[in-house]
Amino acid sequence: MSPDVEPVLEPVTFWARGERSIGGVIPLVIFTNCDYIELQYGSKTKIDKIYPKKDEYKGIPYPPVIIDYSIIKPEEVGSWGMKWEDLYLRGFYKNNVVIEKKYSTEPVPTELCVMPDDFLLDASQKDATRIVVKILDQYGNLLPFINEVIKIEIEGPAKLQGPNEVALIGGAIAFWVETINESGVINIKVRSRSLGEKNVMVKVE
Secondary structure (H helix, E strand, C coil): CCCCCCCCEEECCCCCCCCCCCCCCCCEEEEECCCEEEEEECCCEEEEEECCCCCCCCCCCCCCEEECCCCCCHHHCCCCCCCCCCEEEEEEECCEEEEEEEECCCCCCCEEEEEECCCEECCCCCCEEEEEEEEECCCCCECCCCCCEEEEEEECCEEEECCCEEECECCEEEEEEEECCCCEEEEEEEEECCCEEEEEEEEEC
């Protein structure tokens, strides 16, 4: 990974004890472009310098890190009947921490994230942008099992494509806003019952 490349650290997990049919989350697959990662489970279990599986995945530039029972023991990572703990992952590049991920044992809806693909649209022709809505937990992770209904309101030189009330699917949903050949500022309001209202603005020039 060169200095101008954004670091990646993406565990393939919902971090739930029963994620696998046999229980637990092991093996845990982590996609990363870091040199190595560090894992901390709760306050007691910490494993340094876990490297990508370069020997097993020689054909790809950034092989995954796979944490299995050769790296961590079943009794260290929350077997049935044991306390389930938070997970902390850190990615290293040239021995410096460049990215971190945290997963909570008790995730709660914390942030209504509303993000347009574009913040500037063209008024001289038909133009549109996608707005992605997510509900995130206290560590900024998607809540995949929440299906809350959101309400959408558009103000300014644009119109909403589709209904103004939709339900999240897998913790996220997207909708489209289309211009009406007028310049100005589009104010997009998204309202969630549990997390209130979030506004974003898109210019039309």
